[in-house]
Structures are given as structure tokens and as C-alpha cells.
Amino acid sequence: MFKTNHLNVHFTFYFLLFLAFLCCIKGTSVWAQESESKLPNIIFIITDDQRFDEIAAVGNFPWMQTPNLDNLVNNGVHFKNAFVTTSLCGPSRASFLTGTYASSHGVIVNEHVDYDQELPTFPLLLQEAGYYTGFIGKWHQAIHNRPRPGFDYWMCFWGQGKYFNDIFKMHNDQEYKMESGKYLTDELNDLAVSFINEERGDQPFMLYLSHKAPHQPFTPAPRHRQLYRDFKIPSQDNPEDDLASKPAYVRESALKNRNNPTGLARLHPQIPNKMRTLTAVDDGVGMIMETLEEKGLLENTIVIFAGDNGYFMSEHGGLHDKRKAYEPSIRIPIVMWNPMVQQPQKIENMVLNLDLAPTILELAGLSIPEHMHGQSWNPLLDEDTNGRSGFLYEYYKESDYRPRGGFPNTPTIHAYRTKDWKFVRYPDGDYESELYNLAEDPEELYNLAKNSDYSDQYAKMTAKLDAQLEAIDYTPPIKIPGGGITHNQLYGNN
Secondary structure (H helix, E strand, C coil), X not given: CCCCCHHHHHHHHHHHHHHHXXXXXXHHHHHHHHHHHCCCEEEEEEECXXXXXXXXXXXXCCCCCCHXXXXXXXXXXXXXXXXXXXXXXXXXXXHHHHCCCHHHHCCCCCCCCCXXXXXXXXXXXXXXXXXXXXXXXXXXXXXXXCCCCCCCEEEEECCXXXXXXXXXXXXXXXXXXXXXXXXXXXXXXXXXXXXXXXCCCCCCEEEEEECCCCCCCCCCCHHHCCCCCCCCCCCCCCCXXXXXXXXXXXXXXXXXXXXXXXXXXXXXXXXXXXXXXXXXXXXXXXXXXXHHHHCCCHHHEEEEEEECCCCXXXXXXXXXXXXXXXXXXXXXXXXXXXXXCCCCEEEEEEEEHHHHHHHHHHHCCCCCCCCCCCCCCHHHHCCXXXXXXXXXXXXXXXXXXXXXXXXXXXCXXXXXXXXXXXXXXXXXXXCCCEEEECCCCCCCCCCCCCCHHHHHHHHHHHHHHHHHHHHCCCCCCCCCXXXXXXXXXXXXXX
């Protein structure tokens, strides 16, 4: 028999241990190489007019039925302070795509023109890098629904879309008609699942799923029409709001809205239906996550969910819609499922809609183009990173830039927001500027612009706003005489 002494046993043990160590190193190296070479799939889901807190798990409306979004908030990455740089659907969506401010990409009103084609979007850059790219839903820049650059798969409805019986334009120039009576959000969810289920081998994919919901006319799915029937959603107007210090266009509207026995602005009667539409969106989030899990893609797919702008619920004396620079208008939900990082995480740093493009490009291992104003939020997942110190907000009076008017009572706005302060200026009108101490007054109840105790802070914020405009080489958009545009501009033939 083969015999071994004690020394040989020890030698054999350590030699085998050494071989195992080498194998581990080699295996780890191979795994790392395979991991690095396998690009992540990316799904971006965007809603229309969903404010930052219209998810139950955020806490302000815990009775909402959004279990799948709650799961992302609680178990993914929740960016608690996410903002748009223009609170209007078309401009915001162009900023998501291009990573630039509205005055740079050129989309300053809805249903007018697309972004400047010289600015490559993140879908186009992903497509050039080998991704299979898809768009489903609402485009909402130039009103037409013909395919745009950067997408291999295209399924888009015209303009605002219809909650029932809509028609889509496809990438092959064919039309796709919804089944009679089917709800639009359900159709979009089903199309997204079908896109994920397509067999593409090892080719990574990027899906841009763009919902109409919860945009007006606020029409929930038939199965959700009875939600919240037994609950009265409260107005978000605050009786402590010092409306006398607000600009005239806000103050005058508020006085009319508060002319009732309660002395507070009533909630818009369609807000409950607006909230009901979101449960069908939430159903789709659950369908997408379940499909990814069933196909074994959940650990190699990044899912990002966001709204395109905020929305008022009677704040500041009964404000409705968006556009203005106040917090409920400019704050949006952004949550992310990213299995490549530690989860769950709550990120307090400010992130913007124009940060999406550089973030996605970085996730795909691509360089960030110099023209992008946004910053990748990936470094924020490192606790030692501070992020941005402030950002520009811009909105342009729509009646100056599109036909048939459109919100003529909301003037052009420039604002600058930091963590603790906000300064609002009206460059084209005789309106009072606004200054808010967000650290002490997060609801923006007290305008400090005329308070001499804050003259130094007023000067600092003015300088920050001017510096930011200079940093982006700001040029005021050209107004169109009479607010009119040509037929070709309106219908996207440009």
C-alpha cells in the first residue's frame, strides 16, 4: 500500500489548498470578466403628472394602492429629493432624453417640436453601442407619432393619447389598433411585457415605457373606479400661507379660490380619479418585475421609475396643474431597482430629470457627452459623495411660444434651488421675486425677498442663478410674434 508520513500529509494538504487558491483566483477573474462584458438591461418607466408623493410608501398618502411601487421604494434605491428643471411634460421629457436644460434642447412648450437633433440622446447612444432599444407609449414633444432616432422598436400613439380605443404607429410604419374597450395603461403594460419576452440572445435591451397616466382626463381603469370612495382626500392648502407676500398672479388666484366658508382652497374634484389611474401603472410595474424574475433577468436588469413633473393639490391658495417653481410642482418620484449596488438605499442628495441620461450611459459603460448638463447619480450611492449644490429651474410663458395661447397667466420663470434655499425671478414681467428658507419653511409659506434681514441671502442666490445661466451658455428662447407657429412646426414636419 501507498504509505505517507505526517510530513507528506501536511505537504499534500497545503499543496491542494494552494491549487484551490489558484483556481479561485482564476474563477474569480473569469467571473469578473464575464460580469463586466455582460451589459445590464435597462428599463425606464415614466408617468405623466405624478407628483413625488403619489406613492403610498413615501408616506404623505399612505392609503394609496401602489404595492409594487412601494416595494421599489422600500427595497430598491429611493431618491427622496428628485426634481425637474422645467415642470412641463414636453420640456421635461426632452431633458430626460438629452441630459440638458430646456433652453438648450429647444423644447420649451408641449406638442411643438422635438429636441435639437444635434444633441444625441441616451437611447441613440445605447443603440450605437449595441443595445436593442424600444419605445412604447407617449412621446409628447412634436405631436406626431412617427418613429424617432435611436429606437429599433417603436409603438407610439398620437399626441396626448386616449385612455380607450387608441391607435399606435409602429417601427415598420404599420398601425396597431387597441382591442375595443381595453384600457390604455393595460395595453402599454402588456406591450412592455411582450418586449421583454422577445428572444434576442445575449443582446442587451433598453426599454423606454412612457405612460399617459395619470394625465387628464383623469380616467381610471374600470376595475379601479371605486378606489378611495369612502375617503375624502384633503386639500393641501395651508392656512398659514402668507399669500400677501406672493407675486400678484398667485395671490389674486388664491383669493378667488379661498372665497368659501372654510377659508381654504378646495381640492380639485378630479384629484381622486387622478390617483386612481396610478394603480394600473403600479400593476404594470409588478408585471414587469415578475416577467424579469421569470426569465432570470432580474439580477441583470436596472429598472428606473420616474414622473415627468409634479402637480399641485391646492397648495398656495388653490393652485392646480404644475409649471410654477414651488416644490409640489418641481418634485418628482424617482426610484430604481439596481441589483449591482447595495439595496435598499435612501438617497437624500438632489437629483434631476436631466441626470437620467448620464446615469444610464455610465451604467452601460459609455462616456458622458460634454453637452450634457446632468450629472450621473451613480456616485451618490457612495456615502462619501456630496452631489450637486444647486440647480436651475426654467419655465417659459407658453402663450409666447405656441399657437392659441396656453396658460397666459403663468409668466416666464427662472429659479435657483439649493438644499436650504430657493430664489425665484420673473425675467419678463413685473412680478415680485421670491426667496424661501427651505430648511425652516419647506412649504414655502413665507416669501423673504423683501425682508431686509435676508438681503445678503437674496444677493447670494441672485448671483448663483446668474452664474448657473452663464455656465450653460444661456440664450433666451426666441418668442414667436403673436404666439403662432407654422403648420409644419406644429405637426413635426421639420
